Amino acid sequence: MAQIRNTPSKRFIQQALNDAGRALSLSEIQEATSGICDRVTVYRVLERLLNEGEVHRTVSLDGVVHYAKCSACETNGHTHVHDHHHVHFHCESCGDVTCLESVIPEFKLPRKYELHETNFMVSGLCPGCR
Amino acid sequence: MAQIRNTPSKRFIQQALNDAGRALSLSEIQEATSGICDRVTVYRVLERLLNEGEVHRTVSLDGVVHYAKCSACETNGHTHVHDHHHVHFHCESCGDVTCLESVIPEFKLPRKYELHETNFMVSGLCPGCR
DNA sequence: TGCTTAATGCAATTTTGTTGCAAATGTAAT
DNA sequence: ATTACATTTGCAACAAAATTGCATTAAGCA
Ligand SMILES: [Mn+2]
Ligand SMILES: [Mn+2]
Ligand SMILES: [Zn+2]
Ligand SMILES: [Zn+2]
Numbered sequence: 198m199a200q201i202r203n204t205p206s207k208r209f210i211q212q213a214l215n216d217a218g219r220a221l222s223l224s225e226i227q228e229a230t231s232g233i234c235d236r237v238t239v240y241r242v243l244e245r246l247l248n249e250g251e252v253h254r255t256v257s258l259d260g261v262v263h264y265a266k267c268s269a270c271e272t273n274g275h276t277h278v279h280d281h282h283h284v285h286f287h288c289e290s291c292g293d294v295t296c297l298e299s300v301i302p303e304f305k306l307p308r309k310y311e312l313h314e315t316n317f318m319v320s321g322l323c324p325g326c327r
Numbered sequence: 328m329a330q331i332r333n334t335p336s337k338r339f340i341q342q343a344l345n346d347a348g349r350a351l352s353l354s355e356i357q358e359a360t361s362g363i364c365d366r367v368t369v370y371r372v373l374e375r376l377l378n379e380g381e382v383h384r385t386v387s388l389d390g391v392v393h394y395a396k397c398s399a400c401e402t403n404g405h406t407h408v409h410d411h412h413h414v415h416f417h418c419e420s421c422g423d424v425t426c427l428e429s430v431i432p433e434f435k436l437p438r439k440y441e442l443h444e445t446n447f448m449v450s451g452l453c454p455g456c457r
Numbered sequence: 458t459g460c461t462t463a464a465t466g467c468a469a470t471t472t473t474g475t476t477g478c479a480a481a482t483g484t485a486a487t
Numbered sequence: 488a489t490t491a492c493a494t495t496t497g498c499a500a501c502a503a504a505a506t507t508g509c510a511t512t513a514a515g516c517a
Contacts, residue, residue, distance in 0.1 A: 199462090199463075200462080200463070200514090200515075200516095201463090202462095202463055202464065202513090202514050202515070203514075203515090204463090204464060204465080204513080204514070206464080206465075207464090223504095224504095234465075234466085235465065235466050235467075236466095236504095236505095237465080237466070237467080237505090237506085237507095238464080238465055238466075240505070240506080241464075241465080242464090245464090254388065255388075256386045256387075256388060256390055256446075257386075257446070258384070258385075258386065258444055258446045260386055260390065260392060262390055284434060284436070286436070286440060289443060297436070297437065299437075300434050300435065300436060300437070301434070302432035302433060302434035302447070303432060303433040303434065304414060304430050304431070304432040304433065304447075305430065306414070306416070306427070306430060306449070307427065307429075307430070307454075308454075309454035309457060310416060310451060310452070310453060310454060310457075311451045311452040311457055312449055312450075312451045313419060313449075313450055313451035313452070314388060314449065314450045314451070315447075315448070315449045315450075316387075316388045316446070316447075316448040316449070316450075317432070317434075317445075317446075317447050317448075318445070318446040318447075318448075319436070319442055319443075319444065319445045319446075320442075320443050320444045320445075320446075321440060321441045321442045321443035321444070322440070322441040322443075323440060324437075324438075324439035324440060327439060327440075327441055329493085329494075330483090330484075330485090330493075330494070331494095332482085332483050332484070332493090332494060332495070333483075333484095334482080334483070334494090334495060334496080336495085336496075337495090353473090354473095364496075364497085365496070365497050365498075366473095366474095366497095367474090367475085367476095367496080367497070367498080368495080368496055368497075370474070370475080371495075371496080372495090375495095
């Protein structure tokens with residue numbers, strides 16, 4: 198299987214996601230890395246981080262893709278399957294997307310549906326903007 | 328206020344969404360309408376249908392935008408605010424996106440978050456593909 | 458210190474979405 | 488039926504976002 202390498206671009210992006218404490222939009226990441234690495238590299242690094250289970254992706258209703266380090270990952274050393282069934286909140290005012298790790302919706306799929314992943318995105322006003 | 332017109336393009340797209348009985352991706356709609364109307368018109372018609380409350384939009388985790396006629400709308404004559412808090416199922420095998428109208432997740436946001444819209448997308452295997 | 462192969466940069470290309478404007482057409486009034 | 492008028496459309500141009508190929512670089516290991 199493919200070996201995983203630790204490169205400056207990867208470190209930088211991971212750091213940014215760590216520091217942010219919220220989900221960053223692709224364009225935010227592009228901006229943050231401008232001068233650091235190429236635009237294409239950002240796409241590729243994020244793709245890799247997804248596969249490695251370091252980050253997860255969530256899409257807001259307006260179609261903007263966000264990436265976040267799932268805080269639940271911090272405890273374990275990874276390459277395990279982890280679920281991201283928590284809610285993501287998209288503030289319509291400030292635009293911030295936050296992982297609400299503790300908010301796990303309850304629902305029941307009809308018989309014979311097999312659940313793998315979820316993307317729960319809710320939008321409205323965050324505490325700061327209300 | 329602006330008057331609403333019933334045009335062939337609009338009728339066609341609405342019909343397609345009706346007949347499908349599931350959410351159609353933008354590209355599916357583009358294909359279906361190829362020869363019928365221009366690419367730009369599709370964007371504009373869908374935009375209008377959204378505003379008129381005839382359809383709703385949902386985005387799958389892979390970022391693909393889908394449009395669906397919400398079956399709950401059929402009873403009423405519209406221009407009411409309606410919520411689409413139901414779950415959408417995205418089959419990883421056949422790619423179909425379906426509105427699960429009856430599946431409304433239960434969850435509780437932390438204090439001071441104000442909820443407006445939701446986009447609940449879950450993926451896995453649909454009954455047909457399991 | 459080399460060797461292997463993953464990762465990067467860069468240019469080119471493709472895909473996706475937007476805008477401006479003239480022409481066409483749906484609808485309601487005459 | 489004809490007219491009037493705002494809405495809708497097509498088309499071309501533009502802009503933005505994402506993907507691909509390939510030569511070059513460099514991470515990690517022996
Ligand atoms: Mn995680
Ligand atoms: Mn509806
Ligand atoms: Zn906010
Ligand atoms: Zn299926």
